[in-house]
Amino acid sequence: xxxxxxxxxxxxxxxxxxHYKYEGDQYIITLASDVIANExxxxxxxxxxxxxxxxxxxxxxxxxxxxxxxxxxxxxxVVGKGTQQLSERKIGEVLSVIGPIxxxxxxxxxxxPLLIGGGVGMPPMVAIAQxxxxxxxxxxxxxxxxxxxxxxxxxxxxxxxxxxxxHTMPEFEDWNIECRLASLQNYEGSFKGYVTDLAKVYLDGxxxxxxxxxxxxxxxxxxxxxxxxxxAKQYNLPCQVSLxxxxxxxxxxxxxxxxxxxxxxxxxxxxxxxxxxVFDATTVF
Amino acid sequence: MHNNLKTQxxxxxxxxxxxxxSGCVGFGEEYTxxxxxxxxxxxxICLKGTTLEPRLGNIPSRVTETPExxxxxxxxxxxxxxxxxxxxMPKLDKKETRFxxxxxxxxxxxxGEIAKRFDDSDIDAIEINISCPNVKEGGVAFGNDPDMSYRxxxxxxxxxxxxxxxxxSPNQTNIALNAQRCIDAGTDGLAVINTLMxxxxxxxxxxxxxxxxxxxxxxxxxxxxxxxxxxxxxQVSKKYNVPIIGQGGIMTANDAIEFIIxxxxxxxxxxxxxxxxxxxxxxxxxxxxxxxxxQLNSIDDLIGTLELNSAISQCDIGSK
Numbered sequence: 001x002x003x004x005x006x007x008x009x010x011x012x013x014x015x016x017x018x019h020y021k022y023e024g025d026q027y028i029i030t031l032a033s034d035v036i037a038n039e040x041x042x043x044x045x046x047x048x049x050x051x052x053x054x055x056x057x058x059x060x061x062x063x064x065x066x067x068x069x070x071x072x073x074x075x076x077x078v079v080g081k082g083t084q085q086l087s088e089r090k091i092g093e094v095l096s097v098i099g100p101i102x103x104x105x106x107x108x109x110x111x112x113p114l115l116i117g118g119g120v121g122m123p124p125m126v127a128i129a130q131x132x133x134x135x136x137x138x139x140x141x142x143x144x145x146x147x148x149x150x151x152x153x154x155x156x157x158x159x160x161x162x163x164x165x166x167h168t169m170p171e172f173e174d175w176n177i178e179c180r181l182a183s184l185q186n187y188e189g190s191f192k193g194y195v196t197d198l199a200k201v202y203l204d205g206x207x208x209x210x211x212x213x214x215x216x217x218x219x220x221x222x223x224x225x226x227x228x229x230x231x232a233k234q235y236n237l238p239c240q241v242s243l244x245x246x247x248x249x250x251x252x253x254x255x256x257x258x259x260x261x262x263x264x265x266x267x268x269x270x271x272x273x274x275x276x277x278v279f280d281a282t283t284v285f
Numbered sequence: 286m287h288n289n290l291k292t293q294x295x296x297x298x299x300x301x302x303x304x305x306x307s308g309c310v311g312f313g314e315e316y317t318x319x320x321x322x323x324x325x326x327x328x329x330i331c332l333k334g335t336t337l338e339p340r341l342g343n344i345p346s347r348v349t350e351t352p353e354x355x356x357x358x359x360x361x362x363x364x365x366x367x368x369x370x371x372x373x374m375p376k377l378d379k380k381e382t383r384f385x386x387x388x389x390x391x392x393x394x395x396x397g398e399i400a401k402r403f404d405d406s407d408i409d410a411i412e413i414n415i416s417c418p419n420v421k422e423g424g425v426a427f428g429n430d431p432d433m434s435y436r437x438x439x440x441x442x443x444x445x446x447x448x449x450x451x452x453x454s455p456n457q458t459n460i461a462l463n464a465q466r467c468i469d470a471g472t473d474g475l476a477v478i479n480t481l482m483x484x485x486x487x488x489x490x491x492x493x494x495x496x497x498x499x500x501x502x503x504x505x506x507x508x509x510x511x512x513x514x515x516x517x518x519x520q521v522s523k524k525y526n527v528p529i530i531g532q533g534g535i536m537t538a539n540d541a542i543e544f545i546i547x548x549x550x551x552x553x554x555x556x557x558x559x560x561x562x563x564x565x566x567x568x569x570x571x572x573x574x575x576x577x578x579x580q581l582n583s584i585d586d587l588i589g590t591l592e593l594n595s596a597i598s599q600c601d602i603g604s605k
Contacts, residue, residue, distance in 0.1 A: 007320040011563055055504050055560055056350040082350070098319070098562065248348045248355060248559045253315040254308065255333075255362050256348035260341075269341050269362055274318070 009251060010035045014097045016089050017071055024147025025078040026120075027087050028063070034070040036062070036099050042127035043104030043219075043242050043278045046074070047250040049096040051085035058082040059247045059273070061219070062100065063123030064130050064171070075123045075150060101250055102277045105240055107132065110215035114202070114237075115141040116195050116228050118220025124242050126171065128217055133175035138213075140202055141172060141179035144195035144220070153181060153189055162201050165191035195220070196227045203235055211235065216281075218242070229281035239281035245272045259284060287573035292328065292584045294528055294551050295448035295473040297383050297409055299328030301569050302545070302584050304530050306555035307331035307387035307412060307452075308359060312373045319562045326565040328551060329383040331412055331476075332369070336389050337399050339365035344496035349485050354504025354534070355556060356483050358497035361389055361417060366399050370406045383409040385450065389417055390437070393427075397440035404445035411447050413437060413472070416454030416479035417501075428454040428479075431466040442471035450530065452476035455507075455514050464518040468525050475522055476530040476553065478514045481507050504556040508534030512547050519548025519589055536564070538571020545572075548589040 014031035021027050036046060040062045047057040065072045078084050089095060105128055107113070113132070117125035122143050129141055143149070153167040158178065160166075165180035167189025172179035181190040182198040191198040203211065214235070218228040219242035232239035245257040252274035261270045261283040270276060286300045293299070305316075305327050313330045316322045324330060342362025349356050363369070369386070377384055386408045390396035396413065403411055415428035415437055427433045438451055451467040453460055455478040464475055480501025485494040493499065511533020522529055531549025534556070535541050541552040557564050572584070581587055 003317075005314065006317045009318045010320050049560065054350065055353055055556070056355055057560065096561075246346045246348050248357065248556075249309065249315070249562075250559075251315050251318050251562070253310045254348070254357065254559070255311070255342065255359050256357055258342070258345060258347065258362070260344075267341065274315075 009098060009101055010039075012036065012097050013094045016091050016093050016095065019089065019091060021087070022148065022150035026075065026147065026150040027078070028073055028075050028150060029086070029089070030071050030073050031095065031097065032071050033097065036072050036097065037065040037067050037070045040065055040072065040100040041104040042131050043124045044100040044102050045277060046097045046099030047101060047247070048086065050082050050089070054082055054085060056082070056248060057098065057250065058086065059101075059244070059250055061123045061127070061242070063126045075120060077120050098250060102273060103275070105217050105242070105278050107137070108215055108238070110213050110238065111137055112206075112210060112213040112215070113137055113139040114199060114214050114216045115139055116144075116199060116216065116218040116220070117141070118144040118195055118224040119146070121218070121220030121224070121242070124219040125217065126169070129172055129175055129177045129179070133177060139177050141177060142182055142195045142198050142202070143169060143179065144182040144224070146183060146185060148187065149181060153187070155189060156180070162198060163191060165189070165198055194227065195224065196231045199228070199231055216240070218281075225281070226285050229285040232281060240278050241281045241284060242277045243272050243279060243284070244277065247273055249273070286325070287569060289576050289583055290569055290573055292550065294328070294530075295410060295450060297329065297448060299383060299551065301326065301328040302541070302551040302572065303327040303565055303568060304385070304532075304551050304553045305330045305558070306532055306553045307334055307414070308357075309555035309558060312369070313377055313384060316558065316562060321563050322565075324378070324381040326569060327382055327554075329385055329409070331385045331387050333363050334361045334387045334389050334414055334417060335363045335366055335369050335399070336361055336391070337366050337395050339363065339368070346494060346496050349494040351483065351485055351502065351504075352506060354502055354506035355559075356485055356495055356500040356502050357480070358495045358500030360497060366402050370402060374406060374408065379407070385410040385412050387412040387414050387452070389414045393436050393440055396437045397444050400441035401444040404447055408447065410450060411441065411445060412450040412452055412476060413441055414452050414479070416452050416456075425454050425456060428463070429457045431463045434463050435466040435470045438467045438470035438472050448473045450474040450476050452479055453514075453518065454479050455510055455533075456482050460514050461517045461521045464521050468522065468527050472527065474528050474530065475518060476532060477518050477549075478511045478533045481510060503534070505534045505536050508540060512543055515544055515549050516547045516591065523548065523589055536560075538568045538575065541568050541572055542575050542587070545584060545587050546589070546591045548591070550584065550588050
């Protein structure tokens, strides 16, 4: 039989190199690993042992990689015991990491990727942007958050104002990729509304020819993904979504992290860890 | 592999006493995704619980962390007996280890039918699951009633000459009595124990965390329970030379050694893999070294060597 799947996931000890706290119990942790930095594709995740005191690992999407310095960054928000324990890890400590895991996003021949990330669903969008920064893609990214953004938003240099959305994430500016922010809160330079409302503003500004080149990529809370999938359907755009679910093994062994998807043979339970985490939105919603 | 770990179980030659447990490792190939993991490090692999017809399994969430363990309620998601036999089993590399199918029926006759179909396959052994806590019909409904357990094992015995292992539930009053009945019905081996029934509640929503409301508790939390059940079952099974797969919360070589001393011939590893996918070689090394340190030639010399303390009742202690 084909053994291509074998040895694709590594178990590595990663030292904590940096660990920053942001408002809203958000953290960005930088970990050292040559393997994860070099082998991770956008949309893939790692399964981290956050503490010896907890029996289960925690799956977290990779936000960005630094191949030169062999490091990678994760963004997470403290929502329970696991992320609380992770937030207590100090620089110099070593964490066991399994990764990279999963089928990430597939970049297609649609040259105008629309990246929509919400909350801790922002990282895979950052990862996609980083991977296509020097390509012939013309992406547009929308990042949404209801707690202060975990970066210092700055005015986008192209000066475009999308109904109040004028600010961007600094990394996107460095990569020359257009990005805007959305929130129901009154954050400076952010669009006031849902990410999908801002997406409409962007899409409505495109010509028919440009619209035909759009593919939507998204990660975020389930209701947001549902709204994104609906929007994509309205505009007749292909849409890939990255899902999350409670996870035990993260290698396809336990079938603990399934999502119901529609297939040609009827409904099926697919494992978020290795069948996903990225799925065609039309099969999930 | 260490030579002193080679052992026999229900007539199968195993290179290690480690058995990977059903439901934890899919259909045998999933963990090979991990670099450094090898099926050759284990004596046998119990494949995912298989029913006659395909099953979608339970609604999410299916897993949640609990103190020193986890609760799962997968609900026997599987593609059905025929697909397992015709499409999955041919892909297994039988040079690497031994493969055991785990079967569940919704009626006694169905258990018999599945056993019959696997009898015609090249599977190494059949594990009868009469202890799944996560499905409405079948599973534990058979495993909590010794007479029903007898009838399930009896019909499987009639329908196969393959080694039969019966997986016992801890969720019953007298596990030793149930073991006796399964032996009477012709089981070749026993797997002790399946998960303990448990629940976890989200206080924000006042709902159970698990979609199925309740599930099976596994991990280090259940080790003391499992160890006692192995000890109790061994008192019966040793009379008939029926070997036990000891399982429940084994995380380290020392845990495994405890189970062997209590009466297990082989040791099941499941939840431990979720935390450390490379745990098997470490357990092999630890058991092998223990045998050397204690001048024992093989696992056989260690099985059931538990020496009980002289029993003093609580009343006696209190009166002194």
